[in-house]
Amino acid sequence: MNDALDVALRLLLVFVVFLTFPLIIGQTEHKVMAHMQGRLGPMYAGGFHGWAQLVADGVKFAQKEDVVPAGADRRIFQLAPAVALLPYLLVLLAIPIGPGEGAVGVVIDAGIFFVLAVMGVGVLGSLMAGWASANKFSLLGGLRTAAQLLAYELPMLLTAASVAMAAGTVSLVGILDAFEWWWLPWQIVGAIVFFVAGLAELQRPPFDMPVADSEIIFGAYTEYTGLRFALFLLAEYAGIVVLCGLTTVLFLGGWHGPWGADGLGWVWTLLKTAVLAFVVIWLRVTYPRLREDQLQKLSWTLLVPLSLAQIALTGVVKVVIR
Amino acid sequence: MSPTAAVALAATYQHPALAAVETRGFLSPAGVEIAFLLVGLVTLGAAIVTVTTRQLVHAALWLVVALGGLAVEYLLLTAEFIAWVQVLIYVGSVVVLLLFGLMLTRAPIGRSPDADSGNRWAALTVAVAAAAALVWVVVDAFRTTWIDLDVPAAGSTRTTGESLFQNWVLPFEALSVLLLAALVGAIVLSRKAKPEPVEPKPSTPATGSAPATGSAPTTGSGPTIGSAPTIGSAPAPAPAPAEAPAAPAAADAPDPSEGGVR
Numbered sequence: 174m175n176d177a178l179d180v181a182l183r184l185l186l187v188f189v190v191f192l193t194f195p196l197i198i199g200q201t202e203h204k205v206m207a208h209m210q211g212r213l214g215p216m217y218a219g220g221f222h223g224w225a226q227l228v229a230d231g232v233k234f235a236q237k238e239d240v241v242p243a244g245a246d247r248r249i250f251q252l253a254p255a256v257a258l259l260p261y262l263l264v265l266l267a268i269p270i271g272p273g274e275g276a277v278g279v280v281i282d283a284g285i286f287f288v289l290a291v292m293g294v295g296v297l298g299s300l301m302a303g304w305a306s307a308n309k310f311s312l313l314g315g316l317r318t319a320a321q322l323l324a325y326e327l328p329m330l331l332t333a334a335s336v337a338m339a340a341g342t343v344s345l346v347g348i349l350d351a352f353e354w355w356w357l358p359w360q361i362v363g364a365i366v367f368f369v370a371g372l373a374e375l376q377r378p379p380f381d382m383p384v385a386d387s388e389i390i391f392g393a394y395t396e397y398t399g400l401r402f403a404l405f406l407l408a409e410y411a412g413i414v415v416l417c418g419l420t421t422v423l424f425l426g427g428w429h430g431p432w433g434a435d436g437l438g439w440v441w442t443l444l445k446t447a448v449l450a451f452v453v454i455w456l457r458v459t460y461p462r463l464r465e466d467q468l469q470k471l472s473w474t475l476l477v478p479l480s481l482a483q484i485a486l487t488g489v490v491k492v493v494i495r
Numbered sequence: 496m497s498p499t500a501a502v503a504l505a506a507t508y509q510h511p512a513l514a515a516v517e518t519r520g521f522l523s524p525a526g527v528e529i530a531f532l533l534v535g536l537v538t539l540g541a542a543i544v545t546v547t548t549r550q551l552v553h554a555a556l557w558l559v560v561a562l563g564g565l566a567v568e569y570l571l572l573t574a575e576f577i578a579w580v581q582v583l584i585y586v587g588s589v590v591v592l593l594l595f596g597l598m599l600t601r602a603p604i605g606r607s608p609d610a611d612s613g614n615r616w617a618a619l620t621v622a623v624a625a626a627a628a629l630v631w632v633v634v635d636a637f638r639t640t641w642i643d644l645d646v647p648a649a650g651s652t653r654t655t656g657e658s659l660f661q662n663w664v665l666p667f668e669a670l671s672v673l674l675l676a677a678l679v680g681a682i683v684l685s686r687k688a689k690p691e692p693v694e695p696k697p698s699t700p701a702t703g704s705a706p707a708t709g710s711a712p713t714t715g716s717g718p719t720i721g722s723a724p725t726i727g728s729a730p731a732p733a734p735a736p737a738e739a740p741a742a743p744a745a746a747d748a749p750d751p752s753e754g755g756v757r
Contacts, residue, residue, distance in 0.1 A: 245604070246604050246605075249553075249556065281575075282576070282651050282652055283575050283576045283579050283651075286576065286579035286580060286583055286652075287579050289583055289587075290579045290580070290582035290583035290586070290587055291582065293582075293583060293586070293587025293588065293591075294582065294586055294587060296587075296591060297559065297590070297591065297594075300591065300594050300595075300598075301556065303598070304552050304594070304598060304602060304604075305552075305604070307604050312598060315594075315598055316595065316598050316599065319591050319592075319595035319598070320595065322591055323588070323592060323595065326587065326588060330583075342652075343576075343652050344652075
């Protein structure tokens with residue numbers, strides 16, 4: 174009974190995080206972008222600095238009609254948002270936020286493979302949406318999504334492999350247990366490559382070619398309305414949570430901090446994740462969108478060689494210090 | 496999970512470590528076995544739909560179901576590592592590549608009238624023969640072998656890695672050379688198919704690989720877009736994206752070398 178309760182509590186907690194954190198990041202994005210552009214952002218909803226803006230947005234989305242285009246492939250069109258969103262929920266289960274095995278939803282032996290594999294599945298949702306909409310803009314968006322994923326999956330995997338080599342394990346909990354502070358400079362190149370590739374996989378600016386609104390309206394999501402559209406948006410922000418959490422765990426030491434790692438480990442994790450999420454927003458405000466050829470070139474001529482170099486460096490250091 | 500929840504696929508030959516659990520019959524119904532069978536049925540069904548449906552993209556998506564079902568079967572057999580690699584490689588990459596190819600060439604919504612082959616019966620024969628051979632071999636080899644759940648799982652990452660790099664290094668390396676050959680072959684093929692580009696390579700400053708913003712203004716249609724390389728992708732200089740209306744629109748003469756930032 175106690176076990177069942179424990180499992181239920183963990184699942185509930187992960188679910189709550191899954192529902193709230195993306196909203197918090199979304200609200201932060203509203204405010205941070207606004208202030209970076211010399212605006213105030215939402216100020217009215219909820220009274221205090223517009224804190225309830227996204228709740229209001231959610232209510233608005235729920236009220237809208239759910240339209241499926243006449244020419245669309247109905248079932249796939251309707252299934253796509255779930256395929257895009259659910260993988261991130263599953264990934265959240267495996268991200269440890271504190272020391273020990275108590276602070277993770279589910280301890281998974283091959284944690285890195287699990288998270289990367291499941292994250293890759295999420296992109297299928299965009300592809301399905303892009304194809305099933307029967308809209309040329311959507312199809313173009315789907316194509317760009319696929320091209321982008323194929324280009325950026327490789328550096329992401331390679332840099333994750335570098336961390337696994339350094340730690341001697343592919344379990345996320347094990348990696349955190351093995352972490353030392355000097356991994357930070359050692360793996361910094363890998364961290365940047367991983368983060369950038371992750372941004373591209375999430376299609377966040379400056380890698381938002383697949384949803385480039387000035388060219389192809391909103392890419393794969395053009396035909397979506399109401400709740401299903403909101404689910405895609407939620408998937409994007411849940412993706413930010415997952416990417417920042419993963420970068421924190423793999424490269425920034427997760428719950429390790431200068432002090433207080435025993436009791437306050439989860440605070441460190443959340444803090445690092447929040448800082449990374451801020452960087453994601455910052456990049457969106459700062460950089461213009463990359464063109465398709467620039468996207469591909471960035472991945473194949475810069476990120477892949479860098480990640481290979483990082484793996485070589487990891488191997489050399491690993492052999493030297495043994 | 497009880498220790499009796501061993502998975503079916505089991506064996507006549509008496510491995511000493513496995514002899515203790517030998518009292519079970521062939522396919523005694525425990526929860527895991529029933530799950531294994533049900534998932535197997537789903538996988539088989541999805542695979543059959545994959546090759547019989549007339550809708551090309553549906554076929555690719557049913558393939559996702561089949562491959563995912565296979566991953567679940569690996570999980571039930573305690574081969575966790577293989578299961579996630581299966582999802583990573585096949586669902587995450589191969590199917591995406593398939594869908595990409597389909598969308599690039601032809602992916603009509605609805606039935607494709609030409610999605611049929613005259614080789615149907617030959618293909619069926621080969622498939623049935625291959626499946627029969629495989630099923631026979633596997634059943635014959637593992638008839639009543641049981642997986643002991645009390646010892647570390649035989650499919651965990653550690654044991655997989657150890658056996659791969661201690662016992663099977665040579666095949667592993669040979670396979671990697673094979674893959675390298677395929678890779679080189681693909682590059683050679685794709686380079687031959689393309690005529691030499693006439694335009695001179697943009698002489699990128701020393702950063703060499705600096706690809707980010709504005710390093711290759713001549714790629715598209717030559718000089719027309721050369722002046723506004725940063726924003727948008729179309730030859731027509733797009734207006735600043737509404738979502739990111741920050742400064743870059745104003746900075747219309749970016750230093751070509753600043754692309755190296757990331």
